[in-house]
Amino acid sequence: MLTLFRNLVRSKVALVLIALLILSLAAFGITDIFSPGLGNGLARVGDRTIEASEIDRAMDAQLDRINQQNNANFTRAQFADSGQLVQTISTEISRQTVVEFLNQSGMEPSAQSIQDRIRNIPIFRSQINGSFDVNNYNRFLQNSRVTEAEFVRSIEEELALTTLSRGFSGAIDPPKSIADLTMLYRSENRRIAYMTVTLDNLTEEISETTEEELRDFYTEQQGNLLQPERRAFSIVAVNASDFIHKVEVTDEELENEYQAQLSRFSAPSTRTYDLLAFPSESSARQAIGELLADEPPAEVAAKYSGQPLPTEIKKQNEITPPSLGEEVYSAPVGLWSGPVSLNGTQWALINVREEEPGDVQPLEEVQDILRSELQVFKAEQAYLDSFDMIDDTLGSGLPLEEISELLESPIYTFPPIDPNGFTEDGLEVGALTGIDGAVSYGFDLYPDETSFRQDAGDTQFIIRLDEVVDGYIPEFEDVKDDLSIVLERRKQSEALGELADGITSRLSDGGFLTAEAEKLGLDVLRPQQALTRNSPQQTGFSRNAIEQIFAVGLDDHFAIPTNTGLRIGVVEAIDFPDSNTLDALSQSAKSELTPTFVSELENGLFSVARDTVKTTTNDQAIQDYIDQNMSPE
Template sequence: MLTVFRNLIRSKVALVLIGLLILSLAVWGITDIFKPGLGASLVKAGNRTVEVSDVDRYANNFVRSQQNQGNDVTKQDLVQSGRLDQIINLLADRQLTAAYFDKLGISASDKAATQLVRSMDAARNEITGEFDVDTFRNLIAQQGYSETQFERAILDDLTFDLVENGISAALQPSDAISDLWNIYQAEARNIAFFITTPEDLPEAVDPPTDEELEAFYAESEAALTEPERRQFSVIALNETDFYHQVTIDDADLRNEYEAQQRRFSLPGTRTYEVARFDDPDRARQALGPLLGGNDFASVVTDGAARVEAPVTSEQSEISDQALAQAVFQSPVNVWSGPVQALDGRWALFRVTEEEAGEAIPFEDVKEEIRRELTSSRAQRMLTRAIDDIDDAVGAGLKVEEMADILGSPVFTYPPVDQRGRTKDGMLIRNLSTLEGALEYGFQLFPNETSDRREGEGTQYVIQLDKIVEPRIPELDEIREELRNALQIRRTQEAFAEFVEGIQERIDSGASSLTVEAEALDRSVERPPQAITRQSGAALGFSQSAVGQIFSAKLDEAFAAPLQSGLLIGTVEAIQVPDAQALENMRSETRANLVPVISNDLLRGLSSEAEKNIDYEINSQMIETYLSELQVTE
């Protein structure tokens, strides 16, 4: 079917059909699709947008970093947890605020952005230690950026830092704010508590009857429904699959070493002379005659510039990075420029002499050259294989037939849901981490083979072998599991009611913490020191328990969940810093409050930006994007 469509699209018939479609839309008045607007953008803020690719880049980088740390996270998990919504909101707010800065004329300089990029360790050549354009381009490509996108991101980062630093420098928190902050942070509470578990229930919870089990089964129908699962077969190829076919001998390595001798040398020196102009047009006018062979003194007769004394240096020794790069990229004995120097003037320069640096020994770079040659030759093999894949797909072949042509294995996986999990919950990582494979695979028809797809350097074709339809297990299949689940739920409900009774008796004065503990043959415990919001975790209390402790009033009972039960306690005393202590803490606190208040002010800037910038949210597109990733459990 796909082959028929591909051939049709290339034909004149397709052009006629598309023309008729456009005409029919116009006749029926459906013209909005040709009007400018949000289109496929998720958010528009001034002349800035948030695209699906922006969200994908951010989400993919986050998922990759989590998986590298051994965490089992997929993009679908981000949707389920609401994290992807947060990412969209974060990117939207960033673009809105950045658009407001654009309108106000607030921006970091291009020079600052250039200096930041050139200072990135990850963009340096590992041999010479110098900034390397190819390394830089590979770095940003791995992160999913184009050069233009990365440049804008860097400028935005610097601009946000500029604004935040400006706000922070002007902030001076008042004594009142400082005191409130210190009271909140330093408040300490003495508590008493005991721990109770469902085993303390005065009566055992009756097991569910068959009638109750049937009702629970009917009630849980949605939760019990097994999602649609699909079985896929995949052919996947990347550069590393061809490494074993690459043969490199010492002659190849030596030839490559000699061909790149300049690269595999320590920094050399260049002798150059410079003439500086106040006016860039005047510098350009002088460049032409100089390139024609005229003497500088005969070209510049009005004293607008003079040739400075020759300088000999390595590139890293020239403080003006723009000039340094130009000098070490220009030909020898040829006037070049103009280049804007650090002092704001415009420089013409000429390299008069070049001395190469000492060559790095062949043995020191031999393995690096081997890796690079292996990679480049394997990439060429992959390129040829891509052509074979496209021909096979165009011919309508199945993946098994493609495998014979490519000499590559077919990987057939058990049926999985849209997160890449089997019925038993096992994650098929090869599918879940193959970019776009699951999303695209769940759009295929039975026995359909996809076009060649690309995911993070891997070329693949995915074939849908079988669809396992959603189903609800019969009651008899899961009777015991359901019985246990219902028993646990009823026990939890009875336990919650039991604990509420204890709290009510303590709060009403009809009982006390000690009496209730003794009735359950438990002992009341008291931490050796008062608890603060910061020290709770160190004393063994969960974040939830600390929250309950500091939400309760004096002598009021509270309950906090534990893994196997509940902590029931009361607040026996509350201490806050006195006036002298608050005064002593103010100086340090002011410094800590500056970034907190600065962040609040930046959030306020976002609100102000929304009033001043044309801001649109494509809710339908966002919903569509999320629904395509949404998993029905």
């Protein structure tokens, strides 16, 4: 599928798609797309230029959400190949348009509110005393590869949009009339009476189907009887699991892997460490210089108003707060390090005296786990290495059977299937349709043609077209019995429909359901519970049936198909909640309606913003950016 997207985006169709993107942006007030002066920027919104790095961060954030929600490993290239990057660019331009409009309207956040927001972000707080920790803040900026100015701007934009949304929510009070209508609609109850009419209630016999009728029906149904072209294929497919039994793991490899992962099989180590606490960060920094010069710790502590704390012997998970444990276990052994914040008022220097490793599981206890993991790893490598061999054998013209032998992978031959993967008997060939793109690619082959190696994600396959079965219309005698059954059912349905039409016509003219039921010897049934729009299917009425019952008025009739006939009935009563109940229900409806009203107002604001803010796009830079993020050909 991704290959298809890659080919699509790089084809001439891509030019059309990019053109459509440009036109769609123009439709939203984003003009001057061919204007110079943007440099390498992708777009300019007001006085702001949207750089590729901003789209990078937006794309990475979306990828993080996708991968976390689906436990997947979706990459940037796959994101771009699937077309989602174009949408991300458009969304970011729209977002910046609203932010710029708010700024131009004087609704930008104050510097103090931005500062307060940053200081209250949990990941920037010290786990020791809960205050803002500048080290955590700088570490975040470094790990995120974002400058402080860029981060502050993102907070400013977030505050502007959040304040807008909260302002709408706080100011909107949906009218009681709309809330009442909403709850009247939801709370309406209906009581019905009905009878079930079946083929047994027909007053006239259905005529037997004649040969002439069958032949006429055969002619009428030739379009439905047409059998599509089907193709028979042979295929060789391999994935990493096919190589598991072919790889061996030596004792030496097992030992090396064990040593490389020794920490994985070791219990937590224990560290013995000292702390010197100082009243300020500056005094701690002065002290560490002398400690590293081997000055006596007690003298250095006294000189800079420090306080030695008792020697501790602890595992990392035993140290509180956890942030101090991280510092102790990242410090070098035998050297003073720091300073680190202790409680907001003190700063500490750390000296790890020694580290005692935890108990280690012997190789004998974990060798089965490591052997299995190494086999999987080596099988994946063998699978990747097989690509060149497959390509070479195909290039040398070897038939599929010999390629199968070389790969030690079986060749599978399937009966003729249609483009959807089904045989003439209606059976799906799942072994073939389960390989992404195999069927569609096979239908592009010429008779007796063998494909090149095709990439289906975690599977590589080679497919050969063995036979083409042309489409045809079956002979009358071959389908006569099936046509007879279908035509008989049609006659039954028409007869039942005529009976129902007569009944509903008389009901419309003032007739009574009980009288109609008596004529047919049927009982009139009434559900014990009134029906609502949300009545469950356990009541015996499907969602479509409920919709039909609520689509007619009081004393009006309905006719609902069932598996065996028709339910014909009338609505006998329609009940609504009393005024006191309605008032109580309307309060909850108001809270549910508020987000809808907010969304409509936000859409209206965006319409004004796009008409007010001048926006320019750099179409060539956008195309180059998309190309750079896509998978290589």
